[in-house]
Amino acid sequence: MSWLKRIFGIQLTPPERAIVLYVRCDRCQSTVSVRVDRYNDLAIEYNEREVEVGFVVNKPIMDTKCFRVMQATLTFDTHRIEQSRTISGGAFIDEATYRALQPTP
Numbered sequence: 001m002s003w004l005k006r007i008f009g010i011q012l013t014p015p016e017r018a019i020v021l022y023v024r025c026d027r028c029q030s031t032v033s034v035r036v037d038r039y040n041d042l043a044i045e046y047n048e049r050e051v052e053v054g055f056v057v058n059k060p061i062m063d064t065k066c067f068r069v070m071q072a073t074l075t076f077d078t079h080r081i082e083q084s085r086t087i088s089g090g091a092f093i094d095e096a097t098y099r100a101l102q103p104t105p
């Protein structure tokens, strides 16, 4: 049965479907989290020869304080593995920082 285990081992380790982005607005410093769905939100990207080179996501993110839109752009390879992320109008922060900045209920 080890061959079966190997096959399932491979099949059970795809990248997580949802990517959570934590961002902080440059203007009002408030924080927002948004989800990117690796299967629904990605748009195929082609090179100049119309060959599929990967995926891209352009995600507008709005905070709830100053309502300015920040624009996040993520790129992925053909296996939907993240290659880069950039954002204008804000900055990416890590999950721990995001959690630490949330008001306590």
Ligand SMILES: [Zn+2]
Pocket: 025, 026, 027, 028, 029, 030, 063, 065, 066, 067, 068
């Ligand atoms: Zn803001």
